[in-house]
Structure formats: C-alpha cells, structure tokens
Amino acid sequence: MAQNKNTTKVDPMQAALVNDPEFFRHIVQEACQRFLETEMRAHLQAGPYERTKDRCGYRNGYKPRTLKTRVGTLELLMPQNREGTFQTELFSRYQRSEKALLASLMTMYLEGVSTRKVTRITEQLCGTSFSKSHISDLTQGLDEEIKLWRSRRLEKAYPYLIVDARYEKVRIDHQILSQGVLLITGISEEGYRELLTVQIAQSESEASWAEVFRHLKARGLTGVRLVVSDDHTGLKRAIARHFQGAAWQRCQVHFCRNLLDCLPRKEREKIGRQLTNLFQSPDRSSALVRVSELITTYQDQYPRFCARLEEGVEDTLACYAFPASHRRRLQTTNMLERFNQELKRRTRVVRIFPNQQSCLRLIASLCLEQNEEWMTGRRYLNMEPLYDEEHDIVSVVPKEAVAGVA
Numbered sequence: 359m360a361q362n363k364n365t366t367k368v369d370p371m372q373a374a375l376v377n378d379p380e381f382f383r384h385i386v387q388e389a390c391q392r393f394l395e396t397e398m399r400a401h402l403q404a405g406p407y408e409r410t411k412d413r414c415g416y417r418n419g420y421k422p423r424t425l426k427t428r429v430g431t432l433e434l435l436m437p438q439n440r441e442g443t444f445q446t447e448l449f450s451r452y453q454r455s456e457k458a459l460l461a462s463l464m465t466m467y468l469e470g471v472s473t474r475k476v477t478r479i480t481e482q483l484c485g486t487s488f489s490k491s492h493i494s495d496l497t498q499g500l501d502e503e504i505k506l507w508r509s510r511r512l513e514k515a516y517p518y519l520i521v522d523a524r525y526e527k528v529r530i531d532h533q534i535l536s537q538g539v540l541l542i543t544g545i546s547e548e549g550y551r552e553l554l555t556v557q558i559a560q561s562e563s564e565a566s567w568a569e570v571f572r573h574l575k576a577r578g579l580t581g582v583r584l585v586v587s588d589d590h591t592g593l594k595r596a597i598a599r600h601f602q603g604a605a606w607q608r609c610q611v612h613f614c615r616n617l618l619d620c621l622p623r624k625e626r627e628k629i630g631r632q633l634t635n636l637f638q639s640p641d642r643s644s645a646l647v648r649v650s651e652l653i654t655t656y657q658d659q660y661p662r663f664c665a666r667l668e669e670g671v672e673d674t675l676a677c678y679a680f681p682a683s684h685r686r687r688l689q690t691t692n693m694l695e696r697f698n699q700e701l702k703r704r705t706r707v708v709r710i711f712p713n714q715q716s717c718l719r720l721i722a723s724l725c726l727e728q729n730e731e732w733m734t735g736r737r738y739l740n741m742e743p744l745y746d747e748e749h750d751i752v753s754v755v756p757k758e759a760v761a762g763v764a
Contacts, residue, residue, distance in 0.1 A: 383431075383432065386432060387432040387433065390425065391434055391435065394436055394437060395437065397446050398444060401415070401439065401443075402415045415439045415440060416439060416440050417437060417439055417440075418439055420436060420438065421435070421436045422435060422436075458724075497719065500719065504719065507722070508722065510577070511577055512544075512574070512577045512578040512579050512580075513578060514546045514581075515580050515581025516544030516545065516552070516554070516579060516580075516581055517545065517547060517582065517583040518545040518583065518585075518586070518684075518739075519543070519554075519584070519585045519601075520542070520587075520693055521541070521542050521543075521587040521593065521691070522541055522587065522698065523538050523540050523541065523590075523593075524538075524539050524702070525538055526539055526711060526717050527709065528558075528710070528714055528716075528717050529710060529711065529712050530713070530714070534710055537714065537717065538558070538560065538561055539558060539701070539717070540555075540557045540559055540562070540566065540567065540570055541553070541555075541556050541697075541698070541725070542554045542570065543693065543694050543697075545739055548741065549739040549740055549741045550733055550737055551732040551733075552733055553725045553726075553728060553732070554579070555574060556718070556721055556722050557573075557718075558714045558718045562590050562592050562593055564593075567597075568596045568599065571601070572600065575600065582601050582604045583604055583744075584605045584606075584607055584676065584688060585597050585604055585605070585606050585607070586606075586690070586691055587606070587608070587609065587691060588608070588609050588691065589608055589612060594606070605679060605680075606673065606676060607674070607676040607677050607688055607689070608676075609689075609690045610637050611690045611691070611692060612690075612691075613670060613671075613673075613674050614633050614634075616670075617667055618633075620660065620662045620666060621660060632652060633652075635648065637674070637689060641678060642675050642678035645671075645678070646671075649667065649671050652664070652667060653667060653668055674689075677689050680744065681743035683739075683740065684739055684743070684744065687738070687739065697728060700724070701721055701724055704724060705717075708720070
C-alpha cells in the first residue's frame with residue numbers, strides 16, 4: 359500500500375528556535391531594551407559617545423530592572439543619566455493594566471476567595487510567594503495615578519455625552535454582589551472621544567448617577583448639548599436634573615430590542631428590518647411617517663408592539679436636531695458598548711473581585727489606556743457643522759421622567 363510521506367524539509371535551527379520556550383522571551387527582551395535605549399537617546403538628544411551641540415546631559419551606566427510579562431520575566435538594563443532626570447514609560451504606561459490585573463489576582467489569593475484556576479494564574483504571573491507589603495507597593499503608585507486621572511480638570515466643552523453601565527461581581531461583607539460600573543464618554547468640542555470618568559456603584563439608581571454628574575460638573579464639565587443613553591429610569595431622571603436644556607437621545611438599539619421582545623420569534627427578523635429602515639430615514643419627518651405606517655400595519659395583530667413604538671419613538675429621534683454627519687454616531691451607545699466588551703474580556707479572568715477598590719483599579723486602568731489611545735488617535739467627529747449652524751433642541755426626557763423630577 360502506498361504511504362504518504364511528508365517531504366517538507368524543516369530547518370533544524372528554525373525548529374529549535376520555535377520549540378525553545380525562551381525564544382519569544384528573548385525577542386521581547388531585546389525589543390524592550392532597544393526601546394529604553396531609544397528613549398535615552400531622545401532624552402539626551404545624543405547617542406553614546408556622540409558629540410552634538412544639542413546634547414543636554416551624559417549617561418551614567420545602567421540599573422538592572424525586571425519586568426513581568428506574559429512571555430516571562432524580562433531582565434533589562436535601564437540606562438541612567440548623571441542628573442537622574444531620565445524616566446521611562448515602559449514600566450508605567452504600557453504595564454498599567456497588567457499591574458492592576460496582577461494586584462487583583464494577588465488580593466484574591468491572600469483573602470482566601472480565589473479558585474484553583476485563579477491560584478494557578480497568579481503563580482504563573484508573579485511566582486509562588488508574595489506578601490501584603492508587595493501588594494501594597496504594587497498598587498500604591500497605580501492607585502495614585504488613577505485618582506489623579508479621575509479627578510483631572512476638564513478644560514474643554516463636551517457637546518456630546520455617551521453614558522452606559524455594566525456590572526461586575528464584587529465580594530462585600532462576605533457576600534458576592536453585583537456592582538454597577540458607570541462609564542461616561544464625552545466627545546469634545548475638538549471632535550475627540552474622551553473617557554471622562556468611571557465609578558463603581560451599588561446600582562444604576564438616580565442617586566448614583568447624580569453623584570457622578572455632580573462630580574463631573576465640579577471638575578469643569580460644560581457645553582453639553584446631547585446625552586445618549588438607554589432608558590433606565592434612574593439615569594433619565596439624573597440627566598433631566600443635571601443637564602437641563604440638553605437633548606436626550608434614547609439608544610435606538612436598546613429600543614429596538616425592547617420592541618422585538620413584544621413580537622413572536624417568526625416576525626422579529628422581518629419587522630426588525632423595517633425598524634432599521636425607520637432609523638435610517640433622511641430626516642425626522644420621514645421617520646415619523648414610517649412610524650405611522652408601521653402602526654397602521656400591525657395595530658390589530660400586535661397592539662402591544664405598536665403601543666410601545668408610539669410611546670417611545672420620539673425619544674429615539676433627538677439626533678435629528680443635530681448635524682447629519684453626526685447622527686450615525688449619536689443614535690446609539692454602541693461606541694461605549696464595544697469598549698464594554700473589551701472590559702468584559704479582561705475582567706472575566708478575575709471573575710469575582712475581592713472588593714470595590716480592586717474592581718475600580720483594573721477597570722480604571724483599562725479606561726485610562728483607552729482614553730490615551732482615543733485622544734492621540736484620529737478625530738472621531740468633525741465638529742464644525744455643529745457650531746456653524748443653529749440646531750433645535752428637543753426635550754431632555756419623556757414627560758413621565760420630567761414629572762418625577764419636578
């Protein structure tokens with residue numbers, strides 16, 4: 359019987375490198391070392407032994423440093439200068455979320471609430487032994503950085519706010535409770551996204567959101583013209599109280615989900631397409647015409663669906679009072695929902711946080727890093743149309759929410 363033979367030749371040297379567990383660690387270590395050297399060159403404006411008129415200092419040897427990563431512990435040599443002014447971002451900015459995750463895992467281990475899986479992950483990340491003083495040293499600098507970021511002064515105007523919440527399990531008083539993670543993203547007058555704050559709260563109550571909004575306004579939040587969120591009652595009332603005169607846009611995705619829940623499964627796909635066409639209308643008048651057509655078509659067959667559509671659709675059309683080029687990104691909270699999915703991917707490793715501070719530490723670290731990416735990346739919206747034209751502002755919240763505030 360003929361037998362297939364693998365005739366592919368494998369380079370012995372290549373196979374040895376790939377199978378060597380130290381291979382990737384060496385690659386990362388060399389890359390990090392080159393990064394340090396580049397930073398020092400930029401700091402001194404000159405390379406080793408280089409004589410230039412722009413040189414602003416001299417080297418003074420190296421200091422051994424270790425850096426724990428997913429590929430192992432890196433042994434690095436951090437360059438120093440005589441004046442002691444050189445500082446690297448390698449051990450702070452790019453490791454912020456790693457330190458937060460590590461601290462959360464270690465705290466779980468010490469407080470006796472970790473599972474066997476979490477214990478194994480902890481040992482892989484930081485070794486088999488650590489002390490409370492080690493955890494304290496690790497978290498002190500990180501907590502201070504997070505505190506400064508969450509209390510920073512807001513110097514610009516933020517015409518648009520995107521507001522959303524998610525939940526994490528946290529151990530409080532020997533109970534495992536679901537805690538709200540309240541997130542607010544602003545789109546600045548320059549058109550860049552910015553995560554303005556993150557807060558851990560017992561729930562999405564009006565009091566919880568009101569505290570967050572008060573804190574933002576105390577830090578200098580101004581210029582809000584539109585707030586985008588879901589239909590949570592406590593959140594709506596807090597928006598009505600703290601952003602009077604601004605428009606409220608109910609997330610169209612959440613609204614559609616609620617509507618489709620009123621329908622049998624066999625009808626959801628067809629009517630879902632019709633709702634999508636409704637929200638793609640070129641203007642508010644056209645959207646209201648399509649609403650009337652839907653109600654006329656399904657009033658007898660699905661009265662509950664039609665009642666909810668008629669009652670809530672006005673709140674989902676506030677975006678039509680703003681520039682057409684902005685509407686697609688103001689119709690929903692999808693932008694923040696996508697970031698929430700990334701948070702979920704990272705917090706899933708911990709599963710149950712040992713306390714609120716541990717939860718805030720990890721999530722705020724991830725928010726800080728995402729915020730830096732957004733503010734140094736591409737502009738999210740061209741804000742010139744907003745300031746070049748006059749736009750009507752619709753009511754902030756539905757009538758029942760306003761009545762509850764009065």
